[in-house]
Amino acid sequence: MKQPEIDLTDLSRLRTGQAAHITGIHAPDDIRQRLQAMGLRTGREAQVIRCTRLGPMQIRVGSVDLIMRRRDAARVSIVAKK
Amino acid sequence: MPNTGKSTFFNRLTGSSSRVGNWPGVTVELLSARTILGNDAVEVVDLPGIYDLHGFSDDEQVVRSFLENNVVDQVVMILNASQLEHQLPLALQIYKLGMKPVLLVNMIDEADQLGIRIDAQALSKSLDCPVLPVSARNGTGLKEVRETLIEKLKSSQVLRPSELKAYLHADDELVAQAELLISRHVSSPSHLVRVMTERIDRVLLHPLFGLPLFFLAMFLVFQAVYTLGAPLQDAVAYLLELFRSWALEPLASVLPATLYGFLVDGLYDGIGTVASFVPVIILFFFLMAIIEDSGYLARAAYLTDALMARLGLDGRGFVMLLMGFGCNVPALMGTRVMRSRSLRLLSMLVIPFSLCSARLQVFIFITTALFTPKQAPVILFFMYMASFAAAFLTALLFGRRLKSDEPFVLELPPYRSPVLFQVLMRGWHEISHFLRRASTFIITGVVLVWWLTHYPEGATPGGEGTYASMLGAWLRPVLEPIGISAVMSVVLLFGFVAKEIVIGAIVAMTGLQGAALNSYLATQMDAVQAISFMLFILLYTPCLSTLATQLNESRSWQFATVSLAWSLGLAWIVSFGFYQGARLLGY
Secondary structure: OOOOOEEEEEHHHOOOOOEEEEEEEOOOHHHHHHHHHOOOOOOOEEEEEEEOOOOOEEEEEOOEEEEEOHHHHOOEEEEEEO | OOOOOHHHHHHHHHOOOOOOOOOOOOOOOOEEEEEEEOOEEEEEEEOOOOOOOOOOOHHHHHHHHHHHHOOEOOOEEEEEHHHHHHHHHHHHHHHHOOOOOEEEEEOHHHHHHOOOEEOHHHHHHHHOOOEEEOEOOOOEOHHHHHHHHHHHHHHOOOEOOOOOHHHOOOHHHHHHHHHHHHHHHEEOOOOOOOHHHHHHHHHHOOOOOHHHHHHHHHHHHHHHHHHHHHHHHHHHHHHHHHHHHHHHHHHHOOOOHHHHHHHHHHHHHHHHHHHOOHHHHHHHHHHHHHHHHHOHHHHHHHHHHHHHHHOOOOHHHHHHHHHHOOOHHHHHHHHHHOOOHHHHHHHHHHHHHOOOHHHHHHHHHHHHHHOOOOHHHHHHHHHHHHHHHHHHHHHHHHHOOOOOOOOOEEEOOOOOOOOHHHHHHHHHHHHHHHHHHHHHHHHHHHHHHHHHHHOOOOOOOOOOOOHHHHHHHHHHHHHHHHOOOHHHHHHHHHHOOOOHHHHHHHHHHHOOOHHHHHHHHHHHOOHHHHHHHHHHHHHOOOOHHHHHHHHHHHOOHHHHHHHHHHHHHHHHHHHHHHHHHHHHOOO
16 A cells, blocks of 8 residues: 555654644644744744653754744644655 | 844943843843934833734733834844744834834844855845844944934934734735745755754753753853852952051041941941952853853753643743842843743742852852861752752642643754853943942941941940840740841841841951951851751842842732742741751751
């Protein structure tokens, strides 16, 4: 069987080095506003630079590096590149 | 915008010294400074760095209400040259409000190194407002900025944004517009690689070694403060002594004995001893400034977030605790970047337990007087551990009542080498801060304690029969069980106002210095009592300014009262436990 080309999931499920396109943010208005203002916007590419089991993840969006908790990364839905 | 070098630019433009840190949201008070542009004196106000004009954090509200309620001649926006795609939307928001901002594309040197090319002239034409490439760190482009501002201010009409909210919906349009502008006027390599930063991070953010390295770094900072600070402190003490014997004593010898005692043994020695700690404090802030400027604090937040999450706080809370090691007041104000009120309150409850530089002075003073040079650093280290323990315990106990769903998202800036100019500014800032405190309540406190310990007439100074010993007797039921003598309890009473008074007061009331003072202190307390005294000093309210800041920032009497009662109660219980426990064990 052939693997599907794309995979719909959320940002917290990516592993170190993987990149994906952001498709939306699922959070109350105020939190979404904040995440968007920091560069997490639909259509942009996000790459996981660093993640550990317990601590926050390091995400690169364009020229900005962000650190965010897995819990918050789970609010960002993505289309992962295979 | 946070992390764009806004405060550095502000300092360059005005020559003033606002605090600068490579940490989102350091500038939380509205700093303003007057400067001359052309032939006019203008007032420059440094607003908090924000990402968004209509966000929900206190910082963003501060900017919004400032723009709504103040008459502004000219808005200057500082953008980070290598992050324009994230920053132009805010510029467009400002533009939409009917203000024509002057855009400074800062850190142009950094962008250059990364291979980002910005066509400032074309961008300026498209935006219909000046766009100037600058580097606030090196000062390049600042002359042009001054010229542009002079030009703009000549022709400017006073701006009153009428309807702010009406504009704030067309956000997505603005982002699209920003992206169009970027694609036209900025060219950047498809993948930005910050080689140095990534190399350093591979070590400093290592999953296993990152945290130990962080603690090692902190330990080295305090070690450096202690070893480098001690000779400096001796030097200042020597100079003050020299001034005393060469100038002050001959001049004051014509005065009556009481007045002489008051001026020379009381006031001069009291304040002088406090002043001798200034080099230690400056050194401490130099090192803190270097760490802040370098970008390491955001890494500290990354490393400690997992631990802080368990305590109901987040990585930013830990960084505020670290900043509290300098002074609790700016650390408390730094919590304004938090959106959730309960997270903010919890952080503000925890911060007063971080061992600030004023308390460090007291501990260095007492440990050098009563312990051997080998024991002293160990006890100091123990105090820092106790400070963390009290903070964590507080977070654990109150965290259940103050839960929050605040997202933890933070920018991780690239490492930057600290700018000497900034670090020096910071040192000057600390000296002037000390002089302000010294000229107000340290003098008042020292004078009052001197009076209490020398009157009524005929009492033995610092001994029985003075007002101080009467007050001490009154406090005895509370403070005797924790091993604090009557005289020392009066000192504690004044330490409530500011911890610097404690040292000045001890010197002023005894009229002693050096070895004589040390042996006097030894009659007042033994090792166990001294540690109990220090634990109490560590935990009970840091100072009046901290309490006032807590009240101002929380806008809640209830919160300030709870915080005060909790810290007093905890201080007493911990000192009681330590003192009685040690006595039971036969020490």
